[in-house]
Each structure stands twice: as C-alpha cells, then as structure tokens.
Amino acid sequence: DEHGDWLQYLQKYKGYDFITALQELATAAGVETSPHNKERYESYVRKADILEAAQEYFIYELHDKQPGTHPVLEYLLGRGYELDEMFDMELGAYTDRKALEKLLHDKGYTQKEITESGLLGQGFGEDYQLTLLWRDAAGRAIGIVGRPILKDEDIKARGLHKYNYSAGLQKDAGMIGFSSSRGSENIVILEGVLDALYLNHKGFKSVAIGGTSLSAAQLQALKDSGTKELSLALDMDKAGQDATERMLKSMAGSGMRAYVVSLPAGYKDADELVRSEGREAFQDALNKAEGWPKWLARRIVSKQDIKTDRGKDTALEE
Numbered sequence: 483d484e485h486g487d488w489l490q491y492l493q494k495y496k497g498y499d500f501i502t503a504l505q506e507l508a509t510a511a512g513v514e515t516s517p518h519n520k521e522r523y524e525s526y527v528r529k530a531d532i533l534e535a536a537q538e539y540f541i542y543e544l545h546d547k548q549p550g551t552h553p554v555l556e557y558l559l560g561r562g563y564e565l566d567e568m569f570d571m572e573l574g575a576y577t578d579r580k581a582l583e584k585l586l587h588d589k590g591y592t593q594k595e596i597t598e599s600g601l602l603g604q605g606f607g608e609d610y611q612l613t614l615l616w617r618d619a620a621g622r623a624i625g626i627v628g629r630p631i632l633k634d635e636d637i638k639a640r641g642l643h644k645y646n647y648s649a650g651l652q653k654d655a656g657m658i659g660f661s662s663s664r665g666s667e668n669i670v671i672l673e674g675v676l677d678a679l680y681l682n683h684k685g686f687k688s689v690a691i692g693g694t695s696l697s698a699a700q701l702q703a704l705k706d707s708g709t710k711e712l713s714l715a716l717d718m719d720k721a722g723q724d725a726t727e728r729m730l731k732s733m734a735g736s737g738m739r740a741y742v743v744s745l746p747a748g749y750k751d752a753d754e755l756v757r758s759e760g761r762e763a764f765q766d767a768l769n770k771a772e773g774w775p776k777w778l779a780r781r782i783v784s785k786q787d788i789k790t791d792r793g794k795d796t797a798l799e800e
Contacts, residue, residue: 540575606628627692704738
C-alpha cells in the first residue's frame with residue numbers, strides 16, 4: 483500500500499537520506515544538483531499535495547449530491563455524462579471558497595501555501611466551478627483547470643474563457659490524460675481537456691494539450707514514455723485544422739509517426755462523435771486516419787489555385 487516517487491522509494495527502501503537519493507538519480511540522469519534542489523523539490527511536492535487535497539474535496543462535493551441538487555452535477559448530466567464517467571474522469575465541483583480554505587487549513591496548510599497554489603485565483607469557485615487537475619509528465623498535480631457550467635454562447639456573451647488555468651501553471655510541462663495513456667505506443671492528441679478524459683474512459687489512449695500547440699517538452703515526454711505513433715484528432719473547424727498543420731511541421735524529426743484523423747461530416751470533435759455514434763464510429767475514423775505526408779500535401783495544394791502555373795509553383799515550393 484505504499485505510494486510516491488523514486489526519491490521516496492530510495493529513501494524508504496534503501497534507507498538513503500534525501501541528498502543521497504537525489505544524487506543517485508541525478509547521476510543516472512546526467513543532471514547536476516545544487517543545495518537548493520531539496521527546497522525546490524519539497525515546495526513542488528507540497529503544492530502538488532494541496533492541489534490533490536483540493537480536487538479530492540471537489541470530487542466528493544460532486545459525487546455526494548443527488549441529481550437535481552447541484553448545478554455542476556446538473557450541467558454534466560445535461561451534457562450526457564453518466565455518474566460513473568464523471569468519477570472515472572476525476573471531475574470535481576468548486577462552489578465554496580471559504581469551505582475549501584477551512585479544509586486546507588485543517589490539513590495544516592498555511593494561507594500563503596493555499597494562495598500560491600492558485601486555488602483562489604480569479605473566477606475559481608464562482609465563474610469556473612467544474613474542475614480537474616493538470617498533471618506533469620510524472621503524474622503529479624501542477625495546476626487546476628476550471629470551466630464555466632454555461633452554454634458556449636453564454637460563455638462568450640459574458641466574456642469568459644472556455645477554460646481558466648491557475649496562476650503559474652505551465653501547460654507544456656504536462657498534458658491532460660497523460661497519466662492514463664503513458665506507456666502506450668499509440669496515443670490520440672486532442673484539444674479539449676474533457677474530451678481526453680472522456681475518451682480515456684471509453685478506452686482510447688488520449689491526451690489533451692488544452693489548446694492548439696504541441697510544445698517540444700510535450701513531444702519529448704510522449705517520446706520518453708514509449709509513444710511511437712500519434713493520431714491528431716483536433717477539432718474539425720478552421721482553428722483545429724490550422725493547428726494540425728502547425729503540429730505536423732513541429733513534429734518533424736521527432737521520430738514518431740503521425741496520422742491525421744478526419745471526423746465524419748457534421749461532427750466538430752471526437753467527444754461529440756462518440757456520444758452520438760458510439761466508440762466504434764471514432765475507432766473507424768482512427769482506422770482511416772491519413773499519414774501526415776498525404777494529409778499535409780493535400781492541404782497545401784487546397785490553398786492554391788493549381789490551375790494556374792503560379793499557384794502550382796507556389797504549392798510545389800511549399
């Protein structure tokens with residue numbers, strides 16, 4: 483029933499002190515250490531623990547309620563999520579900031595630690611009540627993500643973002659769904675964070691980047707975990723397809739095979755397709771995914787008028 487990371491393992495199992503354990507791992511990784519590493523590490527872990535404790539509370543708040551008694555629960559049920567799906571996706575409800583602060587104080591965290599965790603950032607618990615954790619490549623919590631429980635048109639009318647990220651969260655240090663997907667040779671890349679959690683629940687090894695760019699750090703984390711094949715299933719709108727083109731170019735030289743997933747007409751994202759047509763429909767789209775050279779060449783040609791010599795030359799040059 484033990485848990486933890488390699489540093490804790492070496493200290494518990496081999497009896498090393500912190501510095502000895504750190505030095506052994508640093509030597510194996512070819513990384514230089516400094517006297518400040520211990521302080522930074524402990525601060526990093528402490529913040530992760532606060533975020534985990536908060537999300538555990540948010541999950542309890544969501545799943546302790548009966549249908550019809552909680553706005554976040556009603557929002558998720560209205561979107562078609564089942565209770566077991568919400569639980570497996572580790573979704574939470576943040577609706578009472580004072581209750582959260584009291585809980586964390588009772589667990590021994592200082593007000594400074596609570597504030598610096600980002601849990602009290604603008605809008606959290608008010609405009610952004612649906613929560614989930616953003617984790618680093620090792621699965622440790624590094625920030626909180628909030629979403630309004632409103633329709634997309636209402637979010638836009640109120641000038642809100644679709645997702646709110648806690649202060650200090652470096653998204654490219656991790657990915658949503660990576661903890662469930664790491665180790666898989668084939669991984670699906672998505673935009674939406676809820677989409678990735680939902681597809682993982684349905685058995686598809688998926689990660690979300692929370693936007694339209696895939697960083698070098700995220701690519702390296704995928705490669706280091708043993709990923710050999712990436713299926714890009716970004717939204718079918720213009721922003722998603724433009725992002726697919728950028729990602730394919732950024733992946734050059736990564737050593738991972740890339741495929742592009744095109745969804746059937748009328749569907750914007752994978753989540754929508756699975757809900758409407760079932761997981762078999764998305765599996766079919768994955769099976770029919772195009773290799774990146776074919777997809778990219780077709781897209782380049784589509785942007786030019788190849789009936790003209792100039793358009794043909796421009797396409798060929800690109």
